[in-house]
Amino acid sequence: MATESRQRQKPASERFCTYCEHTGIVHEPGFEVMGEVPLSPCPRCVIPSCKCGGESPYFYYDNGEIRDCACRSVRARIDRINAIYARSGIDKKYRWRFFDSYDSIHKLASDAKNTAYDLVKKFPNVKKGLFLWGNPGTGKTLLSSIILTELILRHAVEGRFIKISRTFFNRLRATFNAESETYGEANRIERELAEVDVLVVDDFGVQRDSPWEAETLYNLVDARYEAEKFTIFTSNNNPFKTLKELSGGRILSRLKEMCSIVEVSGPDYRDRL
Numbered sequence: 524m525a526t527e528s529r530q531r532q533k534p535a536s537e538r539f540c541t542y543c544e545h546t547g548i549v550h551e552p553g554f555e556v557m558g559e560v561p562l563s564p565c566p567r568c569v570i571p572s573c574k575c576g577g578e579s580p581y582f583y584y585d586n587g588e589i590r591d592c593a594c595r596s597v598r599a600r601i602d603r604i605n606a607i608y609a610r611s612g613i614d615k616k617y618r619w620r621f622f623d624s625y626d627s628i629h630k631l632a633s634d635a636k637n638t639a640y641d642l643v644k645k646f647p648n649v650k651k652g653l654f655l656w657g658n659p660g661t662g663k664t665l666l667s668s669i670i671l672t673e674l675i676l677r678h679a680v681e682g683r684f685i686k687i688s689r690t691f692f693n694r695l696r697a698t699f700n701a702e703s704e705t706y707g708e709a710n711r712i713e714r715e716l717a718e719v720d721v722l723v724v725d726d727f728g729v730q731r732d733s734p735w736e737a738e739t740l741y742n743l744v745d746a747r748y749e750a751e752k753f754t755i756f757t758s759n760n761n762p763f764k765t766l767k768e769l770s771g772g773r774i775l776s777r778l779k780e781m782c783s784i785v786e787v788s789g790p791d792y793r794d795r796l
């Protein structure tokens with residue numbers, strides 16, 4: 524695309540304005556409530572030069588010739604972000620939430636928010652992911668969803684959100700059952716979770732009484748570690764205590780290398796909602 528390659532020569536900071544934080548895209552809160560896509564081209568730096576009226580495939584006619592509209596790369600990026608977001612697995616309740624919806628109601632929460640914000644700003648030049656732990660109700664799921672949303676929005680990276688629960692293991696276990704619809708897909712699912720650019724593992728905890736579950740989680744941690752992939756964990760337990768002796772301390776030592784371990788214990792966040 525001639526127009527696109529010409530635009531690529533200019534850095535985003537020159538092409539786009541501060542209003543859209545140099546992304547060309549703005550988020551309109553409330554849009555998803557109406558079942559609409561909450562992202563749109565920036566009304567200040569993109570829309571003024573749009574001549575296609577937002578009609579796909581974003582061309583316009585100039586003296587009988589077809590030309591790419593100036594909005595084309597931005598709209599194509601929005602389409603891509605929406606497709607990635609739709610398959611991210613982020614819970615409906617936490618979709619399209621940003622840092623302003625996370626109240627730092629105490630010191631630890633505020634520190635965690637700052638660490639998360641820092642990661643988002645520096646990504647992909649970050650060495651470590653994040654392991655957020657603390658008692659239930661301290662907003663860890665919300666904060667990890669916010670990080671994933673920000674990364675998908677800013678970088679259009681593939682991201683997945685998985686919650687470690689009975690359902691998660693049951694689904695995985697079903698892939699070994701010849702009568703299940705997902706029979707034989709364990710490898711595909713495991714590979715996908717190992718390779719996706721950003722993974723959030725919500726409610727990470729290892730059941731000592733289920734060796735298969737423990738091994739599944741260990742393999743996941745191991746695969747992410749080996750592939751040096753950015754991973755965010757949340758857990759209700761102190762990893763230094765609960766994971767210390769697991770697999771001879773290997774899970775904990777992997778996690779310590781992969782992630783900054785941040786405590787967010789505090790008053791129950793949900794009481795304020």
Ligand SMILES: [Zn+2]
Pocket residue numbers: 539540541542543544545547548565566567568569
């Ligand atoms: Zn703008």
Ligand SMILES: [Zn+2]
Pocket residue numbers: 572573574575576577578581592593594595
């Ligand atoms: Zn246009």
